[in-house]
Amino acid sequence: MKNLSDQQISALIDGTADAALKAQVAANAHLQAQLDAAQRVEAALHRLLYRWDCPTPDALGEYQLQRLPAAQREALARHLAHCRRCRDEVALLADFLATDDAPPRLALESPRGLPLLPPRWDEMVLRPSMAPYDSAWRGADDDSSYVFEAPGLTLFLEDHHNEEGHRIEGQLVTEETSDQPRWSGALVELRQDESVRTAPLDEFGEFTFDNLALSDSVTLRITNRDGETLVWSRDSG
Amino acid sequence: MTDISALAARCAEEQSRYAEGINVHSHDCFDLFRHALQEQNSAAFNAIYRTYEPQVRRWVYQHSHYPAAQEEADHFVQQSLTKFYFALRGRDFDRFEHISQVMQYLKLCVHSAIMQYWRKTQSRRMHQVDDESSLLNVAVSPNLLTPLAAWERIATLLPEARDQRLAHAAFAQGLKPSEIVEEFPDDWEDVQQIYSKLYRIRRVLRDDEELRTILSVSER
Numbered sequence: 001m002k003n004l005s006d007q008q009i010s011a012l013i014d015g016t017a018d019a020a021l022k023a024q025v026a027a028n029a030h031l032q033a034q035l036d037a038a039q040r041v042e043a044a045l046h047r048l049l050y051r052w053d054c055p056t057p058d059a060l061g062e063y064q065l066q067r068l069p070a071a072q073r074e075a076l077a078r079h080l081a082h083c084r085r086c087r088d089e090v091a092l093l094a095d096f097l098a099t100d101d102a103p104p105r106l107a108l109e110s111p112r113g114l115p116l117l118p119p120r121w122d123e124m125v126l127r128p129s130m131a132p133y134d135s136a137w138r139g140a141d142d143d144s145s146y147v148f149e150a151p152g153l154t155l156f157l158e159d160h161h162n163e164e165g166h167r168i169e170g171q172l173v174t175e176e177t178s179d180q181p182r183w184s185g186a187l188v189e190l191r192q193d194e195s196v197r198t199a200p201l202d203e204f205g206e207f208t209f210d211n212l213a214l215s216d217s218v219t220l221r222i223t224n225r226d227g228e229t230l231v232w233s234r235d236s237g
Numbered sequence: 238m239t240d241i242s243a244l245a246a247r248c249a250e251e252q253s254r255y256a257e258g259i260n261v262h263s264h265d266c267f268d269l270f271r272h273a274l275q276e277q278n279s280a281a282f283n284a285i286y287r288t289y290e291p292q293v294r295r296w297v298y299q300h301s302h303y304p305a306a307q308e309e310a311d312h313f314v315q316q317s318l319t320k321f322y323f324a325l326r327g328r329d330f331d332r333f334e335h336i337s338q339v340m341q342y343l344k345l346c347v348h349s350a351i352m353q354y355w356r357k358t359q360s361r362r363m364h365q366v367d368d369e370s371s372l373l374n375v376a377v378s379p380n381l382l383t384p385l386a387a388w389e390r391i392a393t394l395l396p397e398a399r400d401q402r403l404a405h406a407a408f409a410q411g412l413k414p415s416e417i418v419e420e421f422p423d424d425w426e427d428v429q430q431i432y433s434k435l436y437r438i439r440r441v442l443r444d445d446e447e448l449r450t451i452l453s454v455s456e457r
């Protein structure tokens with residue numbers, strides 16, 4: 001065989017080709033290259049177009065709860081008429097909302113122990129850009145300063161310690177001034193073991209947590225209204 | 238002036254009884270939500286976050302797509318509460334009349350957070366090809382990665398409405414031929430018809446240089 005036919009290429013992409021054809025392609029570099037080129041286009045089409053014109057899950061939810069203005073509601077109904085994926089999501093949401101809220105004493109443990117998928121796409125990890133001036137994070141009487149960086153962003157943290165506990169002051173600074181509004185009003189979450197605290201990021205990108213008892217395991221997340229999240233974790237003492 | 242910490246304590250009590258299956262009808266939690274969202278009181282939102290986090294976590298575990306998402310519950314809990322915060326802060330709260338409506342909206346945010354993640358995993362799964370190395374040949378040029386431009390080009394290349402519906406079903410919805418037959422019975426009688434149409438469509442799309450440029454895919 002000199003070349004794969006369009007039909008054979010399509011069958012190989014769809015996974016419906018027979019074993020003999022697959023073996024032939026595997027043994028022939030030219031045929032394999034032909035298939036690879038076709039698969040690149042196929043992959044790019046899926047990557048670019050998958051759910052490209054679908055309303056967000058939030059919009060589908062607002063539709064289901066009848067919270068959308070009439071014009072948006074009609075546009076969404078038109079989309080649902082031809083999009084099975086979105087109809088499936090709306091049906092799933094209806095089921096989910098209808099499930100019993102709080103079966104008494106439902107265990108709070110994860111029902112599974114599956115490995116995590118790296119990387120987490122919606123989170124940017126903050127990395128220390130320099131050693132803290134004082135290496136103590138907890139238990140120290142002195143104040144400590146930290147600087148963390150993520151692409152285009154720098155987070156300054158100051159840990160002040162007094163008899164009432166720790167006071168963490170932070171400021172998130174964007175490299176581009178035009179990016180600052182995107183982070184203004186973002187929600188900061190500080191999680192330690194069983195406890196969690198939140199604070200809003202003000203217009204200067206600043207936030208404060210007062211009277212904290214800092215533990216070994218601390219995770220700080222900052223999420224803006226676009227759902228972009230910055231995360232920093234400290235696990236050991 | 239309302240004492241937020243006293244209100245938060247009463248709400249926490251109310252919510253813990255709710256979690257045990259006892260329905261309560263006080264206004265404390267509703268009031269706390271109103272302070273947190275309508276009046277944007279950050280201490281009130283902090284209390285909401287702490288009080289409702291266990292409930293949100295239970296919902297995450299209950300969601301049918303959570304196990305397959307292979308992501309920490311913490312992540313979804315945080316995304317859900319943040320979605321809720323941004324969706325209702327400073328506006329729209331006056332459309333709620335009862336705590337049950339607020340809770341339903343919070344539950345909706347759990348669903349949205351999980352589905353948003355789910356869509357991304359599906360999209361990744363779909364464009365993974367057997368040979369990882371062939372992906373390396375895809376030059377990514379972000380300003381050209383415009384789905385709308387790609388779709389407009391496809392619509393030009395496939396002028397028939399039925400072909401466009403097929404391309405949308407296959408590439409935008411990722412439907413299998415058997416699902417496409419179910420979905421568009423007026424267009425297609427069986428999967429064989431779809432297979433034979435799809436290979437022609439794929440050839441047309443593959444052969445178009447303009448589309449390949451939009452997709453940032455070189456010929457070889």
Ligand SMILES: [Zn+2]
Nearest residue numbers: 054055083086
């Ligand atoms: Zn859709």
